Amino acid sequence: MVAHLVRLRLTLLANALRRSVWRTIGLVLAAAYGAAVVTFFVGAAVVGGRTDPVLTGQVVTVVGAAVVLGWWVVPLFAYGLDATLDPLRFVPYGIPHRTLLAGLATTALVSVPAIFTALAALGVALVWTTDPAALAAALLGAVGAVALCLLGARATTTLLAPLLESRRYREVLMVVAIVPLLGLGPFLSWLSGGLDKNGGSVTITSGDGLSAVVGPVAAALAWTPFGAPWALPAAVHDGAWALAAARAGIVVATVALTVLVWSRALARALVSPRGGTTAGRAAGLGWFGRVRATPTGAVVARCATYWLRDPRYSASLALVPLLPAVVVTLLVSSGAGTGLLLAVASLAAYILGFGLSNDVGYDSTAFWLHVASGTPGRADRWGRVVPVLVAGVPLVVVLAVAGAGAAGRWDALPAVLGLTLGVLGAGLGTSSVASARLVYPVPTPGQSAFTTPHGAATATIVAQAAAFGVILVLMLPTLGLGLPAILLPSAALGWVACGVGLGTGAVALLVGVRWGARVYERRLPELLSQVSAFA
Amino acid sequence: MIRVTQPTAPPDPGAALSLRGIWKRFGDRIAVSGVDLDVPAGSLLGLVGPNGAGKTTTLSMATGLLRPDAGTVHVHGTDLWASPDAAKRRLGVLPDGLRLFDRLTGAQLLTYAGLLRGLDRPTVAARTEDLLAAMDLTADRDTLVVDYSAGMTKKIALAGAMIHAPHVLVLDEPFEAVDPVSAANIRDILRRYVDDGGTVVVSSHVMDLVQRTCSHVAVIAGGHVLDAGTVEQVRAGQSLEDRFVELVGGRRETGGLEWLRTSSDSG
Incomplete structure (x- = not known):
């Protein structure tokens, strides 16, 4: 059965590659990247092991x-686990649980x-080439570490899956996820403090400062x-056998615990069907009763409804007000300058503008309604943009004003406003074109946040990098004026940056929506075919 | 008159729906290979065929959801792929296997479909009420479509296909998962619609239902139209089911799967 499942996994992978050249390219890129990272780590381990195995081990x-x-x-928040071998699919076959x-x-x-984690884990054992006993311990430790990685990921996702199916818990969890980030600031300042005390020279060869911190x-x-x-090989290296046994014990106990948790959670998941929550109701027509009775108005109402009702949208909406809190806490705890507060509004504007860049992908095959009804490109594009614009402009303006006030930099407000509104307009304009051109797989409506569509990670990264590049280029003139205006500071330059930013945003938005509408109308059935291929 | 035409025959301008030489290939699999079909105005045509015959692909290309590799589609004489906006206004579509905007309530989804079609608000409001009542969904108007049962979902999608009073309804598997009472109601709605001059194309693999409901039938298999005409013409004295099996072939004589008998002592 184990061999069967491995063969099934490989067959699924091969079929996925055969269906799309891009997936093959994505896999090759990922493999090249992984190989580079592994080579770097193993190389560093070998070099470090020759000079100071103890420090390198630390x-x-x-x-x-x-x-x-x-x-x-990470799978809880970001990419999820690959869902090609979803345990629920094996329910009908009555395979014994073990x-x-x-x-x-x-x-x-x-x-x-997983493969590159395993290679890297085994490779860094080469730190201990000078001590065969420690080397053996390191290889054993590596196997334990890989088991911990894979089983732990399964255990946490399976255990928390029922929780994350509901929107409220997921939003709570997103807030909880920020907490370690908040701790990062004090940790970094403590780390740099420790380095400063030891003369601040940080190299592995003269590593007094480093070892004082890392130790x-x-x-x-x-x-x-x-x-x-x-840490297992270090204990063996020191001849501290009791310590080594204790660490091995921790590893074995944790592996056993993760298997137990995973097994229990899986057993429960297999007998309790997904979803099964109470039927959602909403009286009246909601936004549909308030918009103008045109195709554009209809799309506006639908998108506004989805932003509030679809967890995939509302999760990203929850992120926007959280950002300032995170940045403020980071700043206060790490003692860095308050100047970064000025960037909060632009960051929020970017998230809002970029959020629409795969809107057709989020529609999934429900998009057929737009195709069948011949919804004009103008109506579709504006309909998606307007809700973000109506809610987003006041929000980012408030953030910009609050940021300038909190930083005590009222003089920088015009430049910040120009940058922020420019980023919002450029982001929405770029997204309007991108969502008609670059569609990539996203979790389908109602799918668990833990699953990631096959082959989506690479496409997502490529699309996001491209969109980021375009927005950055569009904002270059405003940045060129705005940054000196803030840093010098120069009030006159700030007002110029404000004007240029507003102009850039408005033009990028208008041109983006028009261009996006043209692309959309030309590719209407192809867009539907693309999202159908993901479904 | 409905007939299997030569690829050279020009589209019939009098037909409600006229397909000529429609081809579609997915990779190295040819799903539809040169379908010619005329659906006369005022007919209720059943499109029947075995699984994988190309029914859904054909209907997708006939409604603007999928671009054909070759061939033309005319809706009451308007070329669908040359002037899609004019042709789509006359079409009401119920696709099979595609999602709906299911985070909307039933009433919201119908309003959305109506407004996308450019109807004004009073018309949308009145027709939404009428359609909800006709589909027996008034009690569930404020429930999210995602929480509807399969049959209710089918009915709300069917209502959405009708809201702009199209000339031609193209419905892919409209009776699947629908309870018998609702199915009878839907059949009545479709018959009345045809009596008033509308044209309906339904795909199905339930021969009995097609024989009882439809005036015309087209048999499609392997991406071709094998026969088309009035139900009487096509079935030629046999039951439609027997005629279908005769056309499509592939019926096995008894035998095989002996081990499936629970009385055998192998288990």
Whole structure:
């Protein structure tokens, strides 16, 4: 059965590659990137191991702990786990629970991130080439670490899946996820403080300063499940067998615990059907009763309704007011200048503007209604933009004013306003073209936030990088005027930047929507075919 | 008159829907290979065929949802792919296997469909009420479509296809998952619509239903139209089901799957 599932996973992968050249390119790029990262880490480990294996081992412990923690936590928020072998699909076959568990655990290894994590984990064991006993311990530790990564990811996602299906919990979880970020500021300032005390020269060869900082951190992490497998060889190297046994014990116990949690959560998930919540109701026509009775008005009402009712939209909406809180806390705790407060509004504007860049992908195949009814490109594009504009402009203006006030930089307000509104307009304009041109897979309506559509990660990154590049280029003139205006500071230049920013935003928005409408009308059936291919 | 035409025959301007030489290829699989079909105005045509025959692909190309590789589609004489806006105004579409904007309530979804079609507000409001009543969905008007059952979803989508009073209704599997009472109501609605001069194309694989409901039938298999005409013409004295099996072939004599008998002692 294990072999069956691995073969199934490989067949699915091969079929996916055969269906799309882009997926093949994505896989090759991901593999090249992974190979580069692994080479870098292994190379650093070998070099570091020759000069100072103990210190290098401590660095490996800290970095390794971060990797394990990342495996546990990142799928909850960002990409989700690959859903090609969704356990629920095996329900009809009556596979014994233990066999299914073993099979899924093994297939978890057959993915690009898993393979490169395993290669890197085994590779960094080369730190201990000078000490065969420690080397053996390091290889064992690496196996334990990889098991912890894969099983932990399965355990956390399966355990929290029912929770994250509901919108309210997910928004709470997003707030909770910010908390470690908030702790980052004090940690960084403590770290730099520690380095300063030791003369500040940070190189691995003359690593007094580094070891003074990394040593305690690694020692503490070695007692956690995340750091224990990586710290195992150091204990063996020191001949501290009791310590080594304790760390091995932590690893084995954690692996056992994750298997138990995963097994229990999976067993529960297999017998409780998805969804099954009470039927949602909304009296009256809502926004549909308030907009003008035109196709544009209809799309405005539908998009406004979706922003509030579809968790995929409302989650990103929840992010916008959270941003200022995060930035403020980061600044206050790390003691950096308050100048960054001025950037909060532009950042929020970027998130809002960029949020529409795959709107047709979010519609999924429901988009057929626009195709069948021959909805004009103008109506479709403006309909999607207007709700963001109506809610977004007051929001970012308030953020800009509040940011300038909190930073005590009222003089910078014109430049900040110009930048912010410019970014909003440029973002919405770029998105209007991008969503008619670059459609990439997103979770379908109602799908769990934990799943990621196959092959979506690469496409998402490419589309986002392209959109970011375009917005950046569009904003260059405003940035060229606005940054000197804020930094010098120059009031006159600030007003010029304000004008240029507003002009850029307005022109980019108008041109983007018009161009997007033309592309949309030309590609109407092709857009539907694209989203149908993802479904 | 409905007939299998030569690819060279010009589109019939009198037909409600006239397909000529429609082709569609997905990769190296040819889904539809040269479909010619005329749907006379005022007919209720059943499009029947085995699974994978190309019914959905043909109907998608006939309604503007999928661009054909070759061929033309005329809706009451208007070339669909040359002037899509004019042709789409006359078409009401119910696709199969595509989502709806299901975070809207039933009433909101119908309002959305009506406004997208450019209707004014009083018309949309009145027709929404009428359609909800006709589909027996008035009690669920404020429930999100995502929480509808499969049959209710089918009915709300059907209502959305009708809201702009199209000349031609193209419905892919409209009776699937719909309860018998609702199905009878929908059949009545469609018959009345045809009596008033409308034209309906429905796809189905329930031969009995087509024989009882439709005036015309077209049999499609392997991406071709095998036969088309009035139900009487096509079935030629047999039951439609027998005639269909005769045209399409592939019926097996009994035998095989002996192990499936629960009385056998292998289990």
